[in-house]
Amino acid sequence: MTRHGTNSAQALRPSFHHAAWRWATPEAQTVLATRDLAAIIRFHRRVHGQSQAETGALLGYDKTYVSAIELGKRRLTDVAALRHIADRFALPPHALGVTDPADTDFRAMVQFGQSTVRLAEIARQTGHASEAVTELWPLVARLEARARDGHTEREALRLLADARLGLGTALGNVLPEERLATAAHWTAKSLNVVSFLDDPTLTTTALRMHGNELRKAGLIGAAVNRLVSAASLAPNPKSRAAVLPLLARAAGALGNALLFDRAIQEAKALLDAVDHTSLVNPVALHEIELRGLIGTGRASTAILRAEQETPAPTMAVAPQWRVIELTTNGKVRLLGGDTRGATELLTQAVAQAQAQRLPHQLQRIIRAGGHALADVSSAATQALAQLRTEMAA
Numbered sequence: 001m002t003r004h005g006t007n008s009a010q011a012l013r014p015s016f017h018h019a020a021w022r023w024a025t026p027e028a029q030t031v032l033a034t035r036d037l038a039a040i041i042r043f044h045r046r047v048h049g050q051s052q053a054e055t056g057a058l059l060g061y062d063k064t065y066v067s068a069i070e071l072g073k074r075r076l077t078d079v080a081a082l083r084h085i086a087d088r089f090a091l092p093p094h095a096l097g098v099t100d101p102a103d104t105d106f107r108a109m110v111q112f113g114q115s116t117v118r119l120a121e122i123a124r125q126t127g128h129a130s131e132a133v134t135e136l137w138p139l140v141a142r143l144e145a146r147a148r149d150g151h152t153e154r155e156a157l158r159l160l161a162d163a164r165l166g167l168g169t170a171l172g173n174v175l176p177e178e179r180l181a182t183a184a185h186w187t188a189k190s191l192n193v194v195s196f197l198d199d200p201t202l203t204t205t206a207l208r209m210h211g212n213e214l215r216k217a218g219l220i221g222a223a224v225n226r227l228v229s230a231a232s233l234a235p236n237p238k239s240r241a242a243v244l245p246l247l248a249r250a251a252g253a254l255g256n257a258l259l260f261d262r263a264i265q266e267a268k269a270l271l272d273a274v275d276h277t278s279l280v281n282p283v284a285l286h287e288i289e290l291r292g293l294i295g296t297g298r299a300s301t302a303i304l305r306a307e308q309e310t311p312a313p314t315m316a317v318a319p320q321w322r323v324i325e326l327t328t329n330g331k332v333r334l335l336g337g338d339t340r341g342a343t344e345l346l347t348q349a350v351a352q353a354q355a356q357r358l359p360h361q362l363q364r365i366i367r368a369g370g371h372a373l374a375d376v377s378s379a380a381t382q383a384l385a386q387l388r389t390e391m392a393a
Helices: 008-012 019-024 027-031 038-047 052-059 061-072 077-088 101-125 131-150 153-173 179-194 201-217 219-235 237-254 258-271 281-294 297-307 317-333 339-355 361-370 372-390
Strands: none
Touching: 008 131, 019 027, 019 038, 038 061, 052 061, 052 077, 101 131, 101 153, 101 179, 131 153, 153 179, 153 201, 153 339, 153 361, 179 201, 179 361, 201 219, 219 237, 237 258, 237 281, 258 281, 258 339, 281 297, 281 317, 297 317, 317 339, 317 361, 339 361, 339 372
16 A cells, blocks of 8 residues: 555645644744744744734834844843733743743643543543543533634644544444534544644544544545545554554445455554554454455455454453444344344344444444344334433433
8 A cells, every 4th residue: 555645734734824823833833942032923923924013013012112022132021021922922921931820720721631531532442432522522612712712832732633533533432323424523623723733643643533433424435535644644553553444444335445455454464563452453353354345245255254263352442342343243144144143243232332322333233134133123223212312311
């Protein structure tokens, strides 16, 4: 699989320069690291296209005063003045060498937010996606309110991107299919921020997670495009290995056998080179391969593969993956004529999907069972109706 996405990161950027994200760029970070007020003012003026008179008006200073600061003829050391400039430029005071209670609150918010994102991901991976949504909603709202007020520091925007990705992915677990566009919406919003951070690992992660939510929402072609870009941009084998299973799944759903085969084979080849995760492990790849073979018109090969290969269980598999695996294997058994085996697997899948509150997986089970396994489909339909009632409440 060739790396042909050289300009993919640039393609994510809006066609105009969004000055609201000015302090998040790597260039801004270099300027801020100097703590040089003259350089910071010049950077601000250039980004906004302001004259010294316009920046002076923003700060409440005369044009000549701004000029004197930029030329190094006037040095500001007064704490109140530095706080004032930080406020007008929407910077945390520590960027100008000043600390105050508000700045302490900002640092605490970032630390708390980072912990919230990590804990929410753990909750989602352990089968508690609804709890992850509950934790992430208020954090995202607070960070977005801060960004709307013009405070767009790199730390806060990076946290906002992570929180939006986490929220979208968690929603992708707990929403039914007809509402999965909401999950894709939140992962898409992260791309608006990520494009300005120039972080290849984060960009790859955002494209990967957004691509997967697009697939779940039924936008398969767009999903493949995002995932191909993610694989091309991946800065190391670990990042690339995280993308390939999702690319294989999307390619299979699209019916692109060539892309599916290439992605799944490379993913398998990387298994021994990277640490196993909930997605990169033999069990998950086996499920993805079976589903992809069916999606690309090779059901008979999927049946043979299911009969010949049974990967050993691994602790890396998340609980929801067990539901996914049961559903796919149940569908393969049914295609192979093993009605009893299919019923047993899909019945287990219904119970686990209901316990973990996974409506999308219940909808998969309904389709897998179909008319051939009417009792299983009926049980999944009832479980789905119950979850819908709970969500509506």
